[in-house]
Each structure stands twice: as C-alpha cells, then as structure tokens.
Amino acid sequence: MSGSPVWHPFTQHGLDEPIPLVTRAEGAALHTADGRRIIDAISSWWVTTHGHCHPRIMAAIAAQTERIDQIIYAGWTHEPAETLARGLTAIMPPALEYVFYSDSGSTSVEVALKMALGFWANRGEPRHRVLVMEHSYHGDTIGAMSVGARGVFNQAYAPLLFDVGTIPFPANSAEQVTLDALEAACRERPVAFIVEPLILGAGGMLIYPPAVLAEMRSICARHNVLFIADEVMTGWGRAGTLLACEQADVIPDILCLSKGLTGGSVPLAVTMATRPIYDAHLSDDRSKMFFHSSSYTANPIACAAAVANLEIWRDEPVLARIADLAERQAVRLAAVQGVVGKRQIGTITAMEIPVSDHGYLASVGPALSRQFRNRNVLLRPLGNTIYVMPPYCIDDPDLDTVYDAITGAGRHLSG
Numbered sequence: 001m002s003g004s005p006v007w008h009p010f011t012q013h014g015l016d017e018p019i020p021l022v023t024r025a026e027g028a029a030l031h032t033a034d035g036r037r038i039i040d041a042i043s044s045w046w047v048t049t050h051g052h053c054h055p056r057i058m059a060a061i062a063a064q065t066e067r068i069d070q071i072i073y074a075g076w077t078h079e080p081a082e083t084l085a086r087g088l089t090a091i092m093p094p095a096l097e098y099v100f101y102s103d104s105g106s107t108s109v110e111v112a113l114k115m116a117l118g119f120w121a122n123r124g125e126p127r128h129r130v131l132v133m134e135h136s137y138h139g140d141t142i143g144a145m146s147v148g149a150r151g152v153f154n155q156a157y158a159p160l161l162f163d164v165g166t167i168p169f170p171a172n173s174a175e176q177v178t179l180d181a182l183e184a185a186c187r188e189r190p191v192a193f194i195v196e197p198l199i200l201g202a203g204g205m206l207i208y209p210p211a212v213l214a215e216m217r218s219i220c221a222r223h224n225v226l227f228i229a230d231e232v233m234t235g236w237g238r239a240g241t242l243l244a245c246e247q248a249d250v251i252p253d254i255l256c257l258s259k260g261l262t263g264g265s266v267p268l269a270v271t272m273a274t275r276p277i278y279d280a281h282l283s284d285d286r287s288k289m290f291f292h293s294s295s296y297t298a299n300p301i302a303c304a305a306a307v308a309n310l311e312i313w314r315d316e317p318v319l320a321r322i323a324d325l326a327e328r329q330a331v332r333l334a335a336v337q338g339v340v341g342k343r344q345i346g347t348i349t350a351m352e353i354p355v356s357d358h359g360y361l362a363s364v365g366p367a368l369s370r371q372f373r374n375r376n377v378l379l380r381p382l383g384n385t386i387y388v389m390p391p392y393c394i395d396d397p398d399l400d401t402v403y404d405a406i407t408g409a410g411r412h413l414s415g
Helices: 055-064 079-091 105-122 142-146 155-160 175-186 210-222 244-248 275-279 300-315 318-335 364-374 396-414
Strands: 022-026 029-032 037-040 098-102 130-133 164-167 192-195 226-230 254-257 269-273 340-345 348-352 385-388
Touching: 037 396, 055 300, 079 098, 079 269, 079 300, 098 105, 098 275, 105 142, 105 192, 105 226, 105 254, 105 269, 105 275, 130 175, 142 155, 164 175, 175 210, 192 210, 210 226, 210 244, 318 340, 318 348, 318 396, 364 396, 385 396
Parallel strands: 130 164, 130 192, 192 226, 226 254
Antiparallel strands: 022 029, 029 037, 098 269, 254 269, 340 348, 348 385
16 A cells, blocks of 8 residues: 555565555455455465354354453453363363463464473473474564574574574485484473474475474473474464374474464464473462463453354364365366475475575565466465465365466466
C-alpha cells in the first residue's frame, strides 16, 4: 500500500514491491481489494491448517468474546485454558504432563530454553551450553536467534547472542558425522539439544530421516542431556503425523507448539514439559519459581480457538485429509518441470530453481515472488528454494494452479 506507515516483517521496503491489501480469507484463498483471488499455498506462513475462517473456530472465538476477553494468568485461571491443557495432554505423548502458555513460536522456544536452564540450576547442577543443529531456525527473539543458524537473519544482532555448540546437518552422506558430533558434544554436559524434527524450515526445507532423529534422542538420553523438539512448524500434521516426532518414536523432554495450535486463526503457543522439568521448579522457595510470562499469557479468546481446533482433530478425519493431500502433492511434485532437488515430507514439498545464485538472499527470490503474485499464487521462496505448504482443504484445481505456476517460473528462470 503506497504511503502506508506500516513497517512489514522480512520486507525490504526499498525495493518498492507491491503489498496487496487482503480484505477477506476463506478456505485456501485470500481475496484482495482489487478483486483478485489468491491461492494461499504456504498457509500464510505455515499457520493455517483446516482453512481460513474455519466456521467452528470462528464460532468459538465469537462465543468467547461474550464471556472473558483477557485476564491475568499469574495465579488465576479460566475455563478455556484448563480445557485446552487437558485436551493437549490427552493427545500428546503422556510423558508431557505440563502445559505452559505463551503467544508465538519464538516465545515457546524462549520458554523451553529457560525451562532447561532452570532445571539444571534448581538441581544445583548449573549448565550453560546449548546444542543446536546447523541451518536451524527457531525464531527471532534473542534466545531463539541464538539457537538458530548464524547468518543473514541475525548478523546485525551478533553482540546480543549467546554462544552455542553446532551439530552438522545430517545430510545423506554425513549422517554418522552428525551422530558422532552429537555424541562428543554431549560428553561436555550441555544444557540441552534443540532440534526441528525431520525438516528444517527457514533453513531451506532440509529433510532428514526418522532413524537419525531417533538416534539423536537416544544419544541425549544416554548422556542425560535434555532434548527439546521445536514442532512449531512440523506439528499439527504438516509432516504427515500429528507430531513429526511420532515417526521416530521420539518423546522429547520439552515440546514447542504454535502456528497450527489454533488452526492458524489467532496467536497462541505452548511449551509442554515432562514431570522432572516441572518438579525442578516446584518448591516452597519462591526464588525457584519459573520466571516467565507475558501480559497475554493464555488469552481466553486464543485458548477458545485452540479448543475448537482440538475438537476438529477429534471429530473430523483430519489425518485422512492430510494423507490425501500428501498423495496429491506427490503426484504434482513428480510432474513439475524446471526444478531440481524435489523432496517431500507429509504435506510439505520443496525444490530448487537451478541457478548459480543460492541462499536466502538469492536474487532469484524477488523475481519468483513477483511471478507467483502475478499468477494469483502466494508462494514465498527461500531464495531459490520453492516450497508448497497449503491448508489441508486445498482442492485439485488450486493445486494444479500452484504447480503450473512453479513449472512456469522454473522454465523461465532456469532457461
């Protein structure tokens, strides 16, 4: 919008790219002020699962606005938060007994890191070093940036970031290198190892096998190192199962969830923890309490939306829809032309435009975005990496349009 005072995230306004005004959203589509219907092929930054403005979730939000809008959550509670916590503990691994609320994926990671540090400090065994995976991304707050890959995302903020130990990404030819590096690092008694299970998102949609995830979990358990699973993106079915960790039979000590928690409707996050993590903060000594909150912790309206999301998962064949979408994605991915490195996990597909300029700031990125926008498709490439992560309700004609747009861009830019 020309002349707008708004400063958009991850947007270089100096390029003067058009910023469409969206006036309505429904299902897998966005509608703009100039009358266009845009296919949302990335679920509006990976959040929308069942579709935009899902009637059950919208009704739950509307009903909750007539009861409680917001209350302090330190020492007080309300029904939507209690119902949601019970619902989460019912469908997540039984060992994850406790639910701590926050408001975004990044803050759920901050909470997880503080829980891990507090666990060791309150046990009288202070540890200080966190292990991370190469190419990882966990958010844009200070702790989350610290445990993400160092580079263009955070180089301006380097003085604020704490030091971490980095484990190499388990590429096909280097899986044992990864496991050996983790084994060696765990001998140094770190705080925790934080990982995106099975697929690294902003790092380039890099996929690794469940067997590696399982072995990494085993190594951490063997050395008494806490294992944090950041399922902010991968949770709620994106990888084909409710949690990506399920595919490796992995149960983390701490689990981060957000994005699809409310079906993508309103901001909410949770950090789930095992009993030992909780018990390390349980005391009659107030100095050992968990020192974290925000003003909007467990907002009742957001919790009501998440409760409705859980009901959809309970009442409707969501996993069947996910499996069906994964199959339909696979067919179209196989047929797309002008790209390399085709890969898929669950409902997520990814590929590269074969150009010499690589990385998040590759010059081909803005050109790709422009082509997709002109074809009424919302795709947001990671440099020369294109990925498709649509709402589960997307139909075949819309999927055809998305992949036709990718093929057209691939032929044009790689030719």
